[in-house]
Amino acid sequence: MFSNARNTLAALSFAGLAIALVGLGHGGDTPERGKHETMKTASETRSEGRAVADMLMAQWKRENPNRDWVIEEKERHTIIPPADNSDLLEGEQGEGHAYGKYTEQDILMWARELEKLVVEGSRVFHDADLLGSTIAVSCDMCHPDAANTHPETYPKFQVQMGRVVLL
């Protein structure tokens, strides 16, 4: 959901930018513009276009403070990159599995989506509000870099609780 919202916003912004640039590009052909600004140089047009583009981008950034959430989270915390599955593209494919041949796009899409999932997990792990903690405590406060988490299998009898725990 988050990803879709971001993509929509990005698409709208770029559409706006494109309209603005197209508008500028054709501005000299309009009768109004032709009367007063008949001789714009290419560099002037380009700089004006950049100014509009910068303005639009700045506006979009203001409205989307978490726009660089993946980059920022990767800067803050150690994220293990997805495994390289490019060897799936080599050799015989299509025999013995349901989805036919893997393509390069499949590999890239898998890596990108997995990384986004892991980065979002890291954000939740480090943020008491995203986690929904009622006492402002986040996971990393006791488990930096997910240390000492002791993954265990359930259901089992939990001695400390005196009963079988499903989890």
Place this chain on the structure above:
Amino acid sequence: MRKKHRSTETRYRKDSEVLFSSPKNFNRRDFLKFSTAGVAALVAKGLLPPTTFLPVRVNQAEASPGTAQSFRFAYISDSHLYEKDINDRFVRSLLRAVDDVNNLDPQPDFVLYGGDLAQLGQPMELELGAQILKNLKAPVKMMVGEHDWYLDMGAKWRELFGKPTYSWDYKGIHFVTLNSVVERDFWTKRGMTPMERMKTVAGLDNGVQSPFMVGEEQREWLRADLATYASDTPIIVFSHSPLYKLYKSWNFWTDDAEDVQAILNRFNDVVVIHGHTHQLLTNRIGNIHYHGMLSTAWPWPYAPEGMPELTIEMNRSDPFNPNDGCGDGEVRVYTDGLVDKVYNLWNRNPVTVPRAYTASWGKEGVPPKPNLASY
């Protein structure tokens, strides 16, 4: 008439009865005076045979020079307080530690607070902490931690507690308290708000922040502060981060540790008591003996690499008991400045790292090892 024979036991009982029957309502001081001077007088007058009831003068175990215990102080550290209505568990833990220290009899000479009183450096958090610590009977020596500092760069903390860097002399020991959580400016270039800066520093595994350091300004102050002290002066340093390099990723680290150690190297023995690591932690580098402090809020795991050989790790704390691995403690100081370090673990038996352990490089006085594995 022939004198009736009395056994030694009978004579002992009779003599002690005579000795203690008449003087009633003695206080302790009068009793001691009576039991020594009075008995001596009775013996001198021949009223009390020297072979029966005599107070025995016990020879004090003669301590070798420098190893007699001089005094002790208590410590509380790393309480990470939120406002009460957000999280009252950490508040209750600090109250428990204050009770622990107030129940010590005799009272410690002073109490060290080891830093990170607040979680996000907010005025309400620091004021709450200050209010709770006022209940301590013994005088309090405050040290600053990174959680207290990076919202307003220490403004509120200084208003409440004064300078973070100071020294004093007490019973032959020179004490120094440092602010070892100075970070290089990582926030201006990124355009961070004060709260973003605070939250970045508050995250132990947040790689955006810079390593802790004491910094040139404080190192210069330390040089000047120690200049007039002879090299046989016992020195005890309080710093929030360990004044050595243990594990950089979690800032169990002081970036200019070697420079600080170089200033301390000319002294025979130096003890550093530090917070931040929330665990049993012992180290020795040359003449410097390091001891960690427990947190009242939560225990950290041990660093995955770089652990000092002298550290006997406590086993994993029980996640179902919020107090396990937490606690407070005390420090018994000897005349040579070395210490017994007591970890008063709330859910376990207390652990003492005796003076002899670091003094002998781990050969003597080895603290008990837990039966279970560490992390």
